[in-house]
């Protein structure tokens with residue numbers, strides 16, 4: 001991120017006008033998150049390949065927005081200051097680069113890009129152009145995660161030696177947008193294909209990896225993994241994977257993902273020198289040697305997306321890097337990229353795999 005970002009075009013307190021690209025399932029959370037900020041950040045432009053989606057969203061807005069089916073037209077709209085990108089993963093790099101070049105600040109859904117090099121390219125471009133670039137890693141605002149970070153920072157469990165993380169979910173949304181193969185014309189849910197989704201870990205697990213990184217603040221040294229499509233055979237993106245990762249501070253992560261579970265839940269155990277933290281969805285158990293376990297339950301007072309937008313708009317106004325900055329997102333994505341390389345190439349991945357090329 002650049003040391004100083006480009007100043008806002010006009011006076012600081014002018015509304016930040018928002019253009020949204022991609023109006024599928026996830027856009028509902030963005031629209032909800034933006035509601036609280038409407039006075040300061042009105043939606044002035046909407047884009048989706050399917051024009052009926054923009055029309056439907058527009059009908060529910062207090063003031064009508066311009067609608068487009070070509071995202072480049074939205075980027076050329078002078079009534080848009082910041083762009084929110086909620087399209088399928090394979091379009092994030094292209095759309096974010098174009099938005100930055102068009103002089104917009106950008107909030108792009110995770111993942112920033114399908115590969116490590118492409119993600120770094122987008123980050124470098126935002127830095128060069130002095131634009132705010134935020135990545136939709138809204139888990140930063142989950143109250144249980146924030147509490148765990150606080151406990152770890154206070155030294156409650158001492159240095160972390162081991163994190164065991166198991167994540168379960170059912171199948172992907174069957175109503176996801178369908179990628180049409182340019183040669184065969186075959187239509188496939190974009191989440192099933194490597195070229196459109198990247199991997200299941202890049203699509204789902206990076207939220208958990210961001211959380212792990214926020215606790216360890218340490219770089220990946222080595223990762224081994226195995227996995228495949230054991231239930232949804234014929235798909236390219238995995239429904240099962242297990243990884244073991246070593247970090248430069250000596251901590252180890254054991255992670256597993258299952259994508260054919262009857263429901264969605266996650267268990268995370270964080271073992272430190274002096275105690276342990278167990279997270280089961282929103283229930284936290286704090287264990288210290290010789291003491292009775294303490295249990296805490298969490299419920300969010302405000303949606304993570306609403307908080308994400310508050311911080312994004314602060315960054316846009318103050319011209320300061322977003323807490324959901326590209327570097328944070330790239331560090332989290334690194335584990336997903338590493339799992340993919342380890343499984344596809346059947347080898348251990350090391351830090352050398354992420355050494356920037358000259």
Ligand SMILES: NC(=O)c1ccc[n+]([C@@H]2O[C@H](COP(=O)([O-])OP(=O)(O)OC[C@H]3O[C@@H](n4cnc5c(N)ncnc54)[C@H](O)[C@@H]3O)[C@@H](O)[C@H]2O)c1
Pocket residue numbers: 021022023024025026027047048049050053069071086087088089091109110111136137138173175176177178203
């Ligand atoms: N942060 C989170 O927790 C979270 C959760 C779910 C999804 N996501 C992310 O949000 C993004 C979208 O996911 P979704 O579930 O909404 O997918 P979706 O398939 O429901 O919607 C994608 C939308 O993009 C539109 N689209 C496709 N190509 C386009 C183009 N060239 N120009 C304009 N619009 C185009 C489609 O018509 C569709 O409306 C993905 O990157 C996904 O990873 C993030």
